[in-house]
Amino acid sequence: xxxxxxxxxxxxxxxxxxxxxxxxxxxxxxxxxxxxxxxxxxxxxxxxxxxxxxxxxxxxxxxxxxxxxxxxxxxxxxxxxxxxxxxxxxxxxxxxxxxxxxxxxxxxxxxxxxxxxxxxxxxxxxxxxxxxxxxxxxxxxxxxxxxxxxxxxxxxxxxxxxxxxxxxxxxxxx
Amino acid sequence: xxxxxxxxxxxxxxxxxxxxxxxxxxxxxxxxxxxxxxxxxxxxxxxxxxxxxxxxxxxxxxxxxxxxxxxxxxxxxxxxxxxxxxxxxxxxxxxxxxxxxxxxxxxxxxxxxxxxxxxxxxxxxxxxxxxxxxxxxxxxxxxxxxxxxxxxxxxxxxxxxxxxxxxxxxxxxxxxxxxxxxxxxxxxxxxxxxxxxxxxxxxxxxxxxxxxxxxxxxxxxxxxxxxxxxxxxxxxxxxxxxxxxxxxxxxxxxxxxxxxxxxxxxxxxxxxxxxxxxxxxxxxxxxxxxxxxxxxxxxxxxxxxxxxxxxxxxxxxxxxxxxxxxxxxxxxxxxxxxxxxxxxxxxxxxxxxxxxxxxxxxxxxxxxxxxxxxxxxxxxxxxxxxxxxxxxxxxxxxxxxxxxxxxxxxxxxxxxxxxxxxxxxxxxxxxxxxxxxxxxxx
Numbered sequence: 001x002x003x004x005x006x007x008x009x010x011x012x013x014x015x016x017x018x019x020x021x022x023x024x025x026x027x028x029x030x031x032x033x034x035x036x037x038x039x040x041x042x043x044x045x046x047x048x049x050x051x052x053x054x055x056x057x058x059x060x061x062x063x064x065x066x067x068x069x070x071x072x073x074x075x076x077x078x079x080x081x082x083x084x085x086x087x088x089x090x091x092x093x094x095x096x097x098x099x100x101x102x103x104x105x106x107x108x109x110x111x112x113x114x115x116x117x118x119x120x121x122x123x124x125x126x127x128x129x130x131x132x133x134x135x136x137x138x139x140x141x142x143x144x145x146x147x148x149x150x151x152x153x154x155x156x157x158x159x160x161x162x163x164x165x166x167x168x169x170x171x172x173x174x
Numbered sequence: 175x176x177x178x179x180x181x182x183x184x185x186x187x188x189x190x191x192x193x194x195x196x197x198x199x200x201x202x203x204x205x206x207x208x209x210x211x212x213x214x215x216x217x218x219x220x221x222x223x224x225x226x227x228x229x230x231x232x233x234x235x236x237x238x239x240x241x242x243x244x245x246x247x248x249x250x251x252x253x254x255x256x257x258x259x260x261x262x263x264x265x266x267x268x269x270x271x272x273x274x275x276x277x278x279x280x281x282x283x284x285x286x287x288x289x290x291x292x293x294x295x296x297x298x299x300x301x302x303x304x305x306x307x308x309x310x311x312x313x314x315x316x317x318x319x320x321x322x323x324x325x326x327x328x329x330x331x332x333x334x335x336x337x338x339x340x341x342x343x344x345x346x347x348x349x350x351x352x353x354x355x356x357x358x359x360x361x362x363x364x365x366x367x368x369x370x371x372x373x374x375x376x377x378x379x380x381x382x383x384x385x386x387x388x389x390x391x392x393x394x395x396x397x398x399x400x401x402x403x404x405x406x407x408x409x410x411x412x413x414x415x416x417x418x419x420x421x422x423x424x425x426x427x428x429x430x431x432x433x434x435x436x437x438x439x440x441x442x443x444x445x446x447x448x449x450x451x452x453x454x455x456x457x458x459x460x461x462x463x464x465x466x467x468x469x470x471x472x473x474x475x476x477x478x479x480x481x482x483x484x485x486x487x488x489x490x491x492x493x494x495x496x497x498x499x500x501x502x503x504x505x506x507x508x509x510x511x512x513x514x515x516x517x518x519x520x521x522x523x524x525x526x527x528x529x530x531x532x533x534x535x536x537x538x539x540x541x542x543x544x545x546x547x548x549x550x551x552x553x554x555x556x557x558x559x560x561x562x563x564x565x566x567x568x569x570x571x572x573x574x575x576x577x578x579x580x581x582x583x584x585x586x587x588x589x590x591x592x593x594x595x596x597x598x599x600x601x602x603x604x605x606x607x608x609x610x611x612x613x614x615x616x
Contacts, residue, residue, distance in 0.1 A: 077445070111533075111555070113528055115427040115470045115514075116484060116491060116514055118403070118424070118427070119426075119440065119442055123445045148382075152354055154580075155583070156576055156577065157576040157583070
């Protein structure tokens with residue numbers, strides 16, 4: 001028993017050392033936009049900045065110039081300024097189309113326990129919903145649903161795929 | 175179906191001769207010890223019994239051997255090496271013959287068929303003390319020989335380790351197939367040795383995190399039925415399922431109280447998840463936590479007095495303990511990293527958990543005050559430990575890393591001893607996750 005403890009202590013020390021020395025890129029959260037996130041992307045420019053996806057590969061349009069989704073940093077539900085800008089466009093579109101009702105889906109990446117990620121997806125969906133409400137959209141037009149890590153848009157196990165999966169997606173329900 | 179099976183069993187415990195003196199013993203608190211060599215013979219039977227009796231005889235012995243070997247505490251000796259082969263061994267084994275092939279323990283048995291009933295008699299011998307140390311007669315229907323074999327294996331384990339066995343148990347889990355971005359998930363149940371596998375749901379709805387009721391043939395789980403994620407109850411005898419309570423948001427992470435009368439779970443409302451408990455019969459709901467953080471993955475202590483849960487109220491995911499009214503919420507996890515999915519041991523002394531440290535995932539245990547943390551296994555991704563009924567083994571699921579196109583991903587069930595040894599993959603027909611291990615079947 002004592003041996004086991006000792007073994008893992010050593011093991012953790014070794015892992016820690018590896019990370020310090022090699023600055024290995026697999027550990028979320030990404031703390032800087034430099035290099036690391038691009039390791040698995042085909043592009044030479046990182047599409048993940050401060051842990052948030054900044055590309056447009058998976059984005060679909062609700063209407064012209066109204067993107068359907070926003071992205072989040074690892075274990076975060078804070079709306080970036082880009083996310084706020086997207087949600088403002090959605091709000092404007094919803095105001096122009098008062099009969100439209102929507103569902104906001106919250107999603108997480110695969111790095112985290114299933115139950116925690118369900119709660120995290122709920123946080124993200126509600127962060128987006130709250131922003132829409134702050135822009136004057138009535139709460140009875142907006143439902144939310146969390147899929148946790150159950151419905152990734154990208155199947156890869158890499159920083160870019162994970163960043164694309166950390167999202168809230170606005171879907172028309174009528 | 176299960177109810178029928180249970181009704182078909184008639185337990186008759188006849189202890190024939192039991193010598194009280196402790197002889198061979200295995201200390202299972204010590205990891206990495208040499209497994210005890212045991213000889214499990216094919217049970218004898220009268221030639222004219224029934225058509226398949228010869229096969230049942232071989233299979234009973236196989237199931238017992240496999241159960242004991244899987245525990246990591248026993249090594250079953252190859253039957254080819256056996257010297258004594260006559261039926262007389264069941265009455266009077268030649269202990270020197272068994273010692274010669276290094277069998278420290280010997281299992282002999284006899285099968286008898288009376289109408290449609292199978293009578294199974296077994297004896298456990300200490301070959302060095304030259305004594306019978308356990309004997310038992312079980313009577314059942316013929317098609318129930320597999321359960322009887324598990325019960326015999328439990329009896330042997332119990333006699334030689336001093337701990338309750340865990341072989342007459344089932345595993346409930348989520349069966350998975352399809353690409354990662356469109357995974358089909360079904361509830362499935364099987365015996366602890368992967369036999370008698372069957373599906374409980376069709377795969378039409380996304381289902382997650384099933385858990386056994388510790389006292390009834392009932393399970394609770396999360397279903398996305400009609401795209402409304404809610405906690406459900408399913409009676410596995412009748413197949414009747416119902417939504418649990420009437421909550422204004424997603425309910426998830428359900429678990430039964432130790433008496434099986436309550437369900438404890440999280441409710442997500444307006445972006446905040448707190449822990450609630452509902453009495454199944456009266457439907458009375460009690461809110462136990464009220465923090466702006468994520469509070470989830472609750473699990474009762476075996477006496478029902480305390481609850482451990484996961485919260486990120488301190489800025490990162492940690493393990494907390496509170497009493498069953500939600501009072502005295504205290505953080506117990508102290509190491510570096512994130513902690514999740516705390517599960518109280520059925521013995522009451524430990525809490526198993528998932529830990530994420532430097533991007534690696536660990537299954538570990540700690541005392542209920544957070545001291546004595548011990549990490550048992552480390553991997554790219556694994557989580558969701560569930561205890562064996564005797565609190566000696568943990569089952570969990572592990573995922574492999576996908577490449578950039580999603581290839582290479584898989585999910586499977588594993589078990590590991592509390593000692594950190596004897597890690598084993600558990601066979602399932604498809605990919606698997608979210609295991610829940612039953613108590614001993616009543």
